[in-house]
Amino acid sequence: NPPSSQMEEVNLLTGSTCRSKGGSSGFKVAVLGAAGGIGQPLAMLLKMNPLVSVLHLYDVVNTPGVTADISHMNTGAVVRGFLGQQQLDSALTGMDLVVIPAGVPRKPGMTRDDLFNINAGIVRTLCEGVAKSCPHAIVNLISNPVNSTVPIAAEVFKKAGTFDPKHLLGVTTLDVVRANTFVAEVLGLDPREVNVPVVGGHAGVTILPLLSQVKPPCSLTSEEISYLTDRIQNGGTEVVEAKAGAGSATLSMAFAAAKFADSCLRGLRGDADVVECSFVASQVTELPFFASKVRLGRNGIEEIYSLGPLSEYERAGLEKAKKELVESIQKGISFIKKIT
Numbered sequence: 001n002p003p004s005s006q007m008e009e010v011n012l013l014t015g016s017t018c019r020s021k022g023g024s025s026g027f028k029v030a031v032l033g034a035a036g037g038i039g040q041p042l043a044m045l046l047k048m049n050p051l052v053s054v055l056h057l058y059d060v061v062n063t064p065g066v067t068a069d070i071s072h073m074n075t076g077a078v079v080r081g082f083l084g085q086q087q088l089d090s091a092l093t094g095m096d097l098v099v100i101p102a103g104v105p106r107k108p109g110m111t112r113d114d115l116f117n118i119n120a121g122i123v124r125t126l127c128e129g130v131a132k133s134c135p136h137a138i139v140n141l142i143s144n145p146v147n148s149t150v151p152i153a154a155e156v157f158k159k160a161g162t163f164d165p166k167h168l169l170g171v172t173t174l175d176v177v178r179a180n181t182f183v184a185e186v187l188g189l190d191p192r193e194v195n196v197p198v199v200g201g202h203a204g205v206t207i208l209p210l211l212s213q214v215k216p217p218c219s220l221t222s223e224e225i226s227y228l229t230d231r232i233q234n235g236g237t238e239v240v241e242a243k244a245g246a247g248s249a250t251l252s253m254a255f256a257a258a259k260f261a262d263s264c265l266r267g268l269r270g271d272a273d274v275v276e277c278s279f280v281a282s283q284v285t286e287l288p289f290f291a292s293k294v295r296l297g298r299n300g301i302e303e304i305y306s307l308g309p310l311s312e313y314e315r316a317g318l319e320k321a322k323k324e325l326v327e328s329i330q331k332g333i334s335f336i337k338k339i340t
């Protein structure tokens, strides 16, 4: 039997169990944008994660309410709320992992790139805070357009002299979550048993599902491949249109972000073989950033895997993806270079 001060908690995302000492062990995690559509359910899922001992919720509005509400859940993590720019430093000090879903979401008819002007400034401010108050933290960046906000974050960190490419990860997990769900639907499998690598970036044609590498191995017809690729690339738009002006994916995104954050924490804890797709500084292609499978460990990204053998369809998709990615990456880099 565990000592009375310890409790065995089940991680609802992974099913694994873990002894937690209710606040005295585990990792410190901050969510920036915690009162938003993604931020709130994400904060709830992180409060349920036994690897989290301290959870800081930061936003420019409404954090006192969200914090009071979540703090009543009888799980181990201690929750503290922070409101407004003047509390950003306190929100970030001592954090091991910073998850950033701050920013405006898409409305029907908008691309992720249309969000650039507002979200670029928000990401810059928040990353300046990270560079100042927790320069060694792992950063999970959710704010769109991820293809540009990750390069923005990298430039901010470089300017501050704190850039560690192993610590900056653009969250593309929702593309993998969708790919697993849609492929399982076509194959009649349990979506939890399907694993589709999704590489490239996180917008339209830059989202490149590698359907030739699906696990368990399967054979899809060319019609199925083209239907699935199109649906995975436009999964976000499917939700934006269904919500008809009320925003973009929030619940599935919170699920995906909580799963990704859990993988980062399991890596930090020293678990073996923790692999996720993520948009990171990379040498897998000639581009400075690219999403592919990465292995997570005590130092953040321990290894970036190459793309493996691609089908002819995927090779053509890769060329299209790279063309768009070059511009989005450059747009992010120029945003910071212009103002310095």
Ligand code: NAI
Pocket (backbone or CB within 6 Å): 032, 033, 034, 035, 036, 037, 038, 039, 058, 059, 060, 061, 101, 102, 103, 104, 105, 106, 115, 119, 122, 125, 126, 141, 142, 143, 144, 145, 146, 171, 172, 173, 174, 175, 202, 247, 248, 249, 250, 253
């Ligand atoms: P939302 O508008 O519901 O929430 C955003 C939150 O950010 C709000 O609470 C707002 O007050 C806060 N915020 C704004 N400026 C801030 C600042 N300077 N500091 C801290 N917080 C600030 O939006 P939602 O739906 O939660 O989406 C958030 C972002 O996530 C959007 O950029 C959206 O495009 C992106 N997203 C990314 C996905 C991905 O797969 N990476 C998927 C879905 C959305």
